[in-house]
Amino acid sequence: MWIYEKKLEYPVKIKNPNPKMAKYIITQYGGPDGELAASLRYLSQRFSMVTPQARATLNDIGTEELAHLEIVGSMVRQLMDDVSIEEIKESDLGAYYADHDKAVYPISAAGNPFTAAYIQSKGDPVTDLYEDMAAEQKARSTYEWLINLADDPDVIEPLKFLRAREVVHFQRFGEALRIVQDKLAEKKFYVKKPE
Amino acid sequence: MDKNRQKLLKQLSALDFMAVDLNLYLDTHPYDRDALLRYNSIVMQANALRSYYERMYGPLYSFRSTSDYPWRWINNPWPWEYEFNFKLAGEE
Numbered sequence: 331m332w333i334y335e336k337k338l339e340y341p342v343k344i345k346n347p348n349p350k351m352a353k354y355i356i357t358q359y360g361g362p363d364g365e366l367a368a369s370l371r372y373l374s375q376r377f378s379m380v381t382p383q384a385r386a387t388l389n390d391i392g393t394e395e396l397a398h399l400e401i402v403g404s405m406v407r408q409l410m411d412d413v414s415i416e417e418i419k420e421s422d423l424g425a426y427y428a429d430h431d432k433a434v435y436p437i438s439a440a441g442n443p444f445t446a447a448y449i450q451s452k453g454d455p456v457t458d459l460y461e462d463m464a465a466e467q468k469a470r471s472t473y474e475w476l477i478n479l480a481d482d483p484d485v486i487e488p489l490k491f492l493r494a495r496e497v498v499h500f501q502r503f504g505e506a507l508r509i510v511q512d513k514l515a516e517k518k519f520y521v522k523k524p525e
Numbered sequence: 526m527d528k529n530r531q532k533l534l535k536q537l538s539a540l541d542f543m544a545v546d547l548n549l550y551l552d553t554h555p556y557d558r559d560a561l562l563r564y565n566s567i568v569m570q571a572n573a574l575r576s577y578y579e580r581m582y583g584p585l586y587s588f589r590s591t592s593d594y595p596w597r598w599i600n601n602p603w604p605w606e607y608e609f610n611f612k613l614a615g616e617e
């Protein structure tokens with residue numbers, strides 16, 4: 331089960347609202363390489379992992395991604411705080427406002443609603459861990475493009491934190507993959523019975 | 526008063542972050558005794574600080590923390606709000 335802790339993993343304290351930036355950053359909430367996709371991917375894949383290390387890694391990174399989802403949602407919310415209708419019309423946020431007001435909804439920067447088609451859960455731990463490593467790299471790149479789009483340190487700092495976590499997660503998934511491959515090699519253990 | 530809460534929260538967040546990071550490291554290095562000792566020590570420090578924070582400012586955990594009367598869990602601010610968080614940006 332999960333226990334909610336009433337604090338963020340990393341603080342979000344954005345003084346100056348910026349609806350344009352909200353529209354970009356929301357892609358890490360509900361977009362293809364976002365935190366919702368990440369948590370759902372790892373928390374689903376963990377059921378078919380084969381070593382204790384890989385199970386724990388998927389479980390615990392999947393959990394941390396939920397904390398990142400909360401950080402990104404907090405950023406989006408604060409970036410839209412106290413923004414006037416005029417500012418919304420001037421920024422790209424008008425279409426979003428028409429559907430969601432200033433609520434936080436899982437959607438990509440291009441406006442596509444979240445879909446489970448962003449993730450896989452394949453039953454083969456090697457396949458899944460390769461996907462996970464790629465996913466971490468894609469998330470890292472996205473945070474870099476978001477940092478390029480931002481000029482406010484209140485926005486850049488949490489983005490840098492999130493980017494750094496993707497690098498660590500990539501490293502841990504790489505280690506889990508090596509452990510899984512060693513185990514499969516040594517035990518002559520097949521995930522799927524060969525015909 | 527809020528300054529003090531934010532200072533405590535900052536210390537607690539730093540300890541908890543080290544615990545999260547070491548937890549992931551230990552998942553793939555379960556025999557690293559030094560990392561494990563460090564992890565245990567950080568978790569104990571964080572637990573002590575967390576108890577103190579909760580006595581002063583109310584529950585941090587859903588259904589794991591006790592509360593004074595009336596039920597303090599619902600108190601503002603919530604973590605996603607500007608007022609809740611401490612400032613890190615621009616600091617080195």
Ligand SMILES: [Fe+2]
Binds near residue numbers: 368395469495499
């Ligand atoms: Fe990640």
